[in-house]
Amino acid sequence: MQKKNSYSLKNEIIRNKASYIMLAPYFILFFLFTVLPVLASIVLSFTHFNMLEFPTFAGWSNYLKLFLEDDIFMLAIKNTFIFAVITGPVSYFMCLIFAWIINEFKGKLRAILTLVFYAPSISGNAYLIWNLVLSGDRYGYLNSWLMKWGFLNAPIQWMKTAKYVLPFLIIVQLWLSLGTGFLTFIAGLQTVDKSLYEAGAMDGIKNRWQELWFITLPSMKPQLMFGAVMQITQAFAVADISIQLAGNPSVNYSGATVVTHLMDYGTTRFEMGYASAIATVLFIVMIGTNKLVQKILGKVGQ
Template identity: 30%
Template sequence: MSTRTAPAPVPRESARKGARRPKGIAGNTLWFWLFVGPFVVGLLIFSYLPIIWSLILSFFEAYNTVTPSKFVGVDNYVDMLTDHNFLSSLGTFTLFAIFIVPLTFVLSLALALLVNQVKIARAFFRSVFFLPTACSYVVASLIWRLSIFNGVRFGLMNTILGWFGIDGIAWLSTVSPPWYWIPIVTVRLWLQLGFYMILFIAGLQRISPTLYEAAYVDGAKPGWQTFRYITLPQLRATSVAVLILNLIAAYQAFDEFYNLIGNVNFARPPLVYLYGISLGTIQDLGHGSAGALILAVIIMLVTLLQNKIFGFGKAGD
C-alpha cells in the first residue's frame, strides 16, 4: 500500500523487496521440499513408477520377469476380460460389497448415535469401539479362523451351537450353504466399524444444536423425526465419504479372504485372484498387470459415478 501514497520511493522500495523476496521464497521452497520431498519421492517411486511399469508390463508376455521382451499388444486385456475366473472374482466382490457396505454404514451410524448420546465415560466408549481398528486384518483373521469359527466341536461358535443341541458347522469349509460369508463379513465389521463410527461422531458434532432447538420449538419430536429431517441431511458429506471409502475398501479386500479361505475360486475377490496370477507362484506379470489396470479403471469409474449421484464436495458440504 505504501507504493500508492509515496510514489517517489517506489523504485527503492521494490528494489528492496526484490532483494529480499527471493531469499524468503528460497527459504520457503527449501522447507517445502524438505517436508514434501520425501513423500513425493516415495509416491513417485512406490506408486507412480509401479503403475507406469504395470502399464508397460500389461502389453507384454512377462512370465517370471519384470523386464519382458515379447510385445503382445492388447492380448492380455482380451484374455483377462474373457477369463471367467476374473469375471467371477468381480462378481464375488459385488456380492461382498452388497453385504458389507450397507451393513457398515447402518451399524457405524447407529453406534455413533449411541456413543454420542452417552453422558458418562465417553472417552472409554469411543476408544473401546475404535480399538479394533488398530488390530491387523491378518491377526484378526487368524483369531476368527482358529478360535471363533473353526470347524471342530471346541470352536467358540460351535460350542455355543452345542448348547442348543445344534451340530457343529465347518464355517470356512462349507460351500453350500455358503457359511464362509459369516466369518468374512463379521471380521471386517469388527475391524472397521469403529473407524467409520468416529467419522460419524465428528459429523454429528458439527451439527449445530440450534437446529434441533428450532425444530423442537416448531413442534418436532425427538427421535425419528429430528433424525430423518435434521441429523441425516446434515450428515450428508460424512455419509458420502463413508460410502466411498467403504466401497473402495471393499474393492481392495484381500487380507481376510486370503487368510480365512485362501485363494479359492468360489469366493475370490479380484485382488486375491490377481495376486495369485502375478505375485504367487504363477508369476504371470503381464496378465496380472492388465487385470490390475482394469480393476483400477473400474474403481475410478464407480467412485466418479458415486460422486455424480451423491455430490461429494459440492458447495455447502
C-alpha cells in the first residue's frame, strides 16, 4: 500500500511538474523563513542560549521556570487571554457586520466606505493620535473634554495608572481591528452567487438574517476561516499597542502581554532559550485556538 501511494504521488508530481516548479520558490522560502525558524525555536526552548556562547541543553528547566517561577509571565498570559477573548470575537464580528453593511452599497460609495473603515489599520499616525487623546496632562483630548464637562477636577495619567491601561489598550485595538479580515469579508461577499438568494426565497427563507445564516456565510467559509486566523493572530500577538501607549515595561506590568514578555527576554536580555520557550507556548496556544475556531465555523449554516 505504501509503495502504491508513493507511486501515485510520484506520478502526480510528474504529471503536474509545471505547477510544482512554479510553486517551488514559494515553498522553499516558506520552509526557510517560516517552518525552519519555528522548528529552531522549539529546539532552542530546551537550551540555555545567550547569543554569545553555544547553546547548552537545559531540558524542561525553561518551561518549569516559566510556569512556576515567572510571575510576570503569568500576568502577561492573563492579560493576553483577556485581550484575546474580548478583542478577537468582537473584532471578528465587527469586520463581518461592517463588511455586510458596506457590501449593500454600490460602486464608488462602497469603495469610499471601505477605505474609510480600513484606513485606521494602516495609518502610521494611529499611535500618535491615541497618545494625544490619552495624554496625562490637561491638554490631552480626553482629560480636556472630561474637565470641560465637569467629570474631572484634575487630569489623570491614563496610561500610567494600572487600572486604566488594559481597558484603553482593548479600545485602541478594536479601533484598529478593521484590517485584512475586513477586506477579505468584503471580497467574499462579492463572490456569493446571487441566484442562491432567489433559490432560498423559493425554499422558504423569509428575511435578511436567514439569508445571511443559510446562504451568505456558508458560501464564504474560506474567507471566514482566513479572517478568523487573522483575528486570532492579531489578538494573541498584540505588542506594539502596549509598547507605544503604555511603554515596556508598563506600570506594574498592567499592559504586559506574552509578546512583550518575549521581546523583553529576546531583544533586551538576549536569553534566547527562555524567549524560545515563551514563543513555543504562544505557538501551541494559537494552534489550539485555531483548531477550536475551525470546528465552530464548520457548523455555520448547518
